[in-house]
Amino acid sequence: MTFTVRSLRPDDPWDAESxxxxxxxxxxxxxxxxxxxxxxxxxxxxxQRLHRFVAERPDGTVAGCIEAGLVAGSTEPGQGFVHTAVAPGATGRGAGSALVAAGEAYLAGLGVRRVLSWVADAECAARFAAHRGYARSRQARFLGLELRRAAFPALPDPLPAGVTLHRVAEFTHDLRPLYEADTECSADEPGAVPVGRTRFPEWLRHNWQRPDWNAELSSVVLVDGQVAAYSVAQTDGVDRYWSGMTGTRRAFRGRGLARLAKLAALRRARAAGYAHAYTGNDADNAPMLAVNRRLGYTEVATEWRCVKRL
Structure with missing residues (x-):
């Protein structure tokens, strides 16, 4: 089948929904x-210089899409990414190849020398990536939880001395303490690209001004008035919940505070009517994987971070 690859039209609701x-x-x-x-x-x-392309069938429907851009905040210049998705019924017909070619050409025009992409841990996906010069680097695990059937423990009552539990919505007048905590925790996350400190205005826009981040469901744990741990909620407004980031500041680790923050967020998500919860972790992030499994998450998918030199 012949596909037409073109830029996504962000002002076209049908295009974005497709x-x-x-x-x-x-x-x-x-x-x-x-x-x-x-x-x-x-x-x-x-x-980030983000750009999206779609692969369009002759009848005008969208068979696949790709997003390409620079790794924002990278301390190494020339780092870019492509993330490709092809509709299950359209795989193996050339849409993915056409999209990757368009994404790589766009990145080459930005001076990118190293491209990163997430690739499913499946034989066909591995062959597709290897054929185009992508080599496996790091592994990530995705875990899921059916909220309506989850057997969550009750929240501790009372909480440990000095510990208080809050919604992020209570702090929207001043999110800088959460910014400092997130900056510290993100620096300790395993990853393929070293990333520097994001300036507060950029962090605020990326994390709390985008429409799918939910301050009502997100949790913050304070210890003696200081932000100690947090769990950020991302939702689709229908039935799906994603844990955008959960972390504990270094001085407060080993006390179960990340689990407390995440448990509170999950319980609120269920009460709000969300049915499916998902999260993802680098395969080497053993502490967070252990927290998630204790909460009842089970593995639903594995992906590989793959790298290509342009």
Whole structure:
């Protein structure tokens, strides 16, 4: 089949929804909405230079999409990414190849020398990536939890001395303490690209002004008035919940505070009517994988971070 590869039209609601539908079908354990896709193109980090292409069938329907851009905040210049999704019924017909070629050409024009991509841990996906010069680097595990059937423990009552539990919505007048905690925790996360400190205005826009991040469900744990741990909620407004980031500051680790923050967020998500919870961790992030499994998450998918030199 012949596909036409073109830029996604962010002001076209049908175009954004078609792209989001492909991503939901191809990667069902991620939260993706048309509103967020359009918002990212219009308001995302300027340094990312994000661009999206779609592969269009002759009848005008979208068979696949790709996003390409620079790794924002990377301390190494020339780092870029491509993330490809093809509708399950359209694989093996050339849409993925055409999209990757378009994404790589766009990155080459930005001076990218090293491209990163997430590739499913499946034989066909591995062959596709290897044939195009991508080599496996790091592994990530995606875990899922059916909220309506989850046997969550009750929240501790009373909480340990000095510990208080809050919603992020209570802190929207001043999110800088959460920014400092997130910056510290993110620096300790295993990853393929070293990333420097993000400036507060950029962090605020990327984390709390995008439409799918939910301050009402997100949790913050304070110890003696200081932000000690947190769990960020991302939702599709329908039935799907994603843990965007959960972390504990170094001085407070080993006390079960990340689990407390995440448990509170999950319980609120269930009460709000969300049915499916997902999260993802680097395969080497043993502490967080252990927290998630204790909460009842089970593995639903594995992906590889793959790297190519342009």
């Amino acid at each position: 792209c989001a539908a492909v991503r939901r079908a191809a990667i069902p354990y991620l939260v993706c909405t048309a509103e967020t896709l359009a918002w990212q193109l219009a308001h995302g980090a300027a340094g």
